[in-house]
Each structure stands twice: as C-alpha cells, then as structure tokens.
Amino acid sequence: MNNLNLELSKLSDSRKDAPNLMGGNEPINLITPDQLNNPPQKPQLDPNVVARVQQEVALRDTLHNIKKTIVVQSGKGGVGKSTVTYNLALAFARAGLKVGILDADITGPSIPLMAGLEGQYARISNRKILPTEKDGIHIISMDLLLNQETPVIWRGPLKIAAIRQFLSDVKWPPLDILLIDLPPGTSDEPLTVAQLFENVSGTIIVTTPQKVATHDVRKSIGFATKVGMPILGIIENMSSLICPHCGKSIPVFKTGGGKELAEKLGLVFLGAIPLEPQVVIQADEGQPSILAESEFSRAFNSIAQKVAKLLQIPLNS
Ligand SMILES: Nc1ncnc2c1ncn2[C@@H]1O[C@H](COP(=O)(O)OP(=O)(O)OP(=O)(O)O)[C@@H](O)[C@H]1O
Numbered sequence: 001m002n003n004l005n006l007e008l009s010k011l012s013d014s015r016k017d018a019p020n021l022m023g024g025n026e027p028i029n030l031i032t033p034d035q036l037n038n039p040p041q042k043p044q045l046d047p048n049v050v051a052r053v054q055q056e057v058a059l060r061d062t063l064h065n066i067k068k069t070i071v072v073q074s075g076k077g078g079v080g081k082s083t084v085t086y087n088l089a090l091a092f093a094r095a096g097l098k099v100g101i102l103d104a105d106i107t108g109p110s111i112p113l114m115a116g117l118e119g120q121y122a123r124i125s126n127r128k129i130l131p132t133e134k135d136g137i138h139i140i141s142m143d144l145l146l147n148q149e150t151p152v153i154w155r156g157p158l159k160i161a162a163i164r165q166f167l168s169d170v171k172w173p174p175l176d177i178l179l180i181d182l183p184p185g186t187s188d189e190p191l192t193v194a195q196l197f198e199n200v201s202g203t204i205i206v207t208t209p210q211k212v213a214t215h216d217v218r219k220s221i222g223f224a225t226k227v228g229m230p231i232l233g234i235i236e237n238m239s240s241l242i243c244p245h246c247g248k249s250i251p252v253f254k255t256g257g258g259k260e261l262a263e264k265l266g267l268v269f270l271g272a273i274p275l276e277p278q279v280v281i282q283a284d285e286g287q288p289s290i291l292a293e294s295e296f297s298r299a300f301n302s303i304a305q306k307v308a309k310l311l312q313i314p315l316n317s
C-alpha cells in the first residue's frame with residue numbers, strides 16, 4: 001500500500017464511528033482505497049444500438065422532406081399492387097404533384113421494370129442513394145441497387161435490415177407524396193415499413209373482385225388496423241374487361257367484390273380499374289404513354305382525385 005492509500009485507509013477507519021453531521025444516524029460512507037484504485041468502468045455502448053440510433057436519425061432526416069406517405073398493400077399476390085402504385089404515381093405526377101415510389105418488395109421488385117428503368121442503377125452522392133427519376137416519379141428499389149440477374153434470397157431478419165438500411169441511406173427530394181409498394185402478405189416487410197414510417201398518412205388496399213382475393217385481403221385490413229395505419233380505402237383491380245370490339249364490359253373475375261367488401265367493412269371504395277391488355281405491355285416494356293387516353297388511365301385519375309381529397313392535397317386538375 002502506498003502512502004496515500006495508507007492515509008486514506010486510516011481516515012476511513014477513524015470516521016467509521018463519527019456522527020453524521022448532516023443530521024442522520026447513518027455513518028458517512030467514505031471512498032475506500034480499493035474504490036479509488038478501481039473506479040467503476042464507464043458502461044460500454046453496444047455498437048448495434050449505436051448503429052440503430054444513427055439509422056433512426058438518418059431516416060428522420062430523409063423523411064422530413066416528404067409531406068404524405070401512402071402504403072399500397074394486399075394480403076394477396078398478383079392482384080396488381082405494383083400496377084396500382086405505379087399508375088397512381090403517374091396520375092399524381094400528371095396532376096402536378098412531386099411524387100416518389102419506394103419499392104419495398106425486396107425479393108421481387110417490379111417498379112423499375114414498369115417504369116422502363118431495367119438495367120439502370122441509382123446514383124450515389126455523398127454516401128447517399130439518390131432516387132432515379134422517370135416521368136416525374138422519383139423511384140427507389142432494390143432493383144436499382146443490385147445486379148438484377150442475381151436472385152435475392154434473404155431470410156426475414158436480413159430483409160428487415162435491408163429495408164432499414166436502404167431507407168435511411170436514401171436522400172429523397174422534397175415530395176408531396178411517397179407511395180410505398182409492399183410485397184404480398186403481412187409479414188416482415190409490411191411490419192418493418194409500419195415501424196419505420198410512424199406517420200403513414202394512409203394505406204390503400206388492392207383486391208381483385210373474386211372471393212378468393214377479397215378473403216385474403218381482409219388480413220391486410222386487419223394488419224393495417226393493428227399497426228394503426230389509417231385505411232384510405234379499397235381499389236378493385238381487374239374489375240372487368242372492356243371488349244376492344246364492341247366496347248361492352250366483360251366481368252372476367254366477376255365484378256363488384258371490392259365494392260362489396262368496402263361496404264361490409266365500412267371502408268371507402270376508391271374505384272374499380274378495368275383489365276386493360278395494354279397494361280401488360282406497359283409493365284413489361286415500361287411505356288406508360290401507351291395508356292394515356294384509356295379507361296384504365298381515367299380510372300386512376302379519378303382515384304387520385306379521391307385520395308388527394310382524403311389527404312387534403314391540392315391538385316392542379
Ligand atoms: N388492370 C390490369 N389490366 C391488365 N393487366 C394487369 C392489370 N393489373 C395488373 N395487371 C398485370 O398483372 C400482373 C400482376 O400485377 P402486379 O405485378 O402489379 O401485381 P402485384 O400484386 O404487385 O404482384 P406481387 O404480389 O407479385 O407483388 C402484371 O403482369 C400486370 O401487368
């Protein structure tokens with residue numbers, strides 16, 4: 001024991017029985033030489049927690065540029081979520097809004113293909129990913145970040161990490177509306193998006209008319225309610241086929257299932273989208289202009305008006 005420690009040890013012993021001058025009966029606890037030599041370690045910060053906090057901050061920073069966020073979802077696959085997301089974005093852009101799409105389908109992204117951005121990569125500036133602009137829509141998708149020939153096979157936790165990462169690394173321009181295209185179902189991606197976007201303005205549920213679809217779609221309605229996402233309404237896609245010869249409407253998958261479901265659940269019915277053979281060409285070749293004067297486009301313009309009204313966004317037309 002060195003001199004200082006010896007003195008401290010004596011002092012500590014001599015004060016053990018000293019009265020507490022602060023008024024209490026408890027003896028005063030003096031620091032012991034042991035404590036002096038081994039001060040308590042500062043708690044180490046968990047690097048995962050630090051990274052998570054940094055991501056949250058970056059995310060908040062990038063999202064403050066976005067006025068409204070709409071999530072497009074459905075419990076069912078292949079009912080037209082991506083088609084609705086993309087064409088609704090086009091309708092908003094035509095009406096003069098600044099629009100973005102976040103393609104949150106990590107394993108099966110389809111928005112870049114629909115937009116004619118196949119084979120392109122997003123630009124990176126100052127370590128931030130810049131959304132790729134096409135036809136007035138700012139798009140971010142896994143397809144714009146990875147080699148598109150490589151299938152993305154990720155387990156749940158990795159998918160969640162990827163969504164968090166690529167959301168916090170994107171630098172969005174100022175947007176009136178960001179549309180988020182979700183993969184089918186109510187699992188990892190929808191939940192992550194719901195957690196990350198605390199203030200989703202609303203969700204649009206897409207269904208096709210037949211019972212098989214509307215039954216599954218109820219799950220996404222339940223999900224939205226559970227995570228507190230306001231439901232803007234239901235869209236019935238592939239509602240009927242307008243015969244290109246006689247102009248009559250043919251109910252290929254029956255018709256009216258989406259409207260019925262909305263009425264049953266007390267939700268807004270946003271509109272019916274017809275089956276339009278040209279859509280497949282648009283989706284495969286990324287040519288939105290071929291749909292400019294169709295029943296299909298008019299249906300989207302009408303839905304865009306309704307959604308804008310619900311969210312109190314002024315439109316040009
Ligand atoms: N109204 C429509 N008229 C004609 N074809 C359509 C229509 N809506 C969607 N399609 C076509 O149906 C297919 C599936 O559409 P889409 O990819 O939008 O569905 P999805 O619900 O996003 O699918 P997934 O669950 O795989 O994400 C595409 O080939 C698309 O072009």
Ligand SMILES: [Mg+2]
Nearest residue numbers: 081082105110
């Ligand atoms: Mg899709």
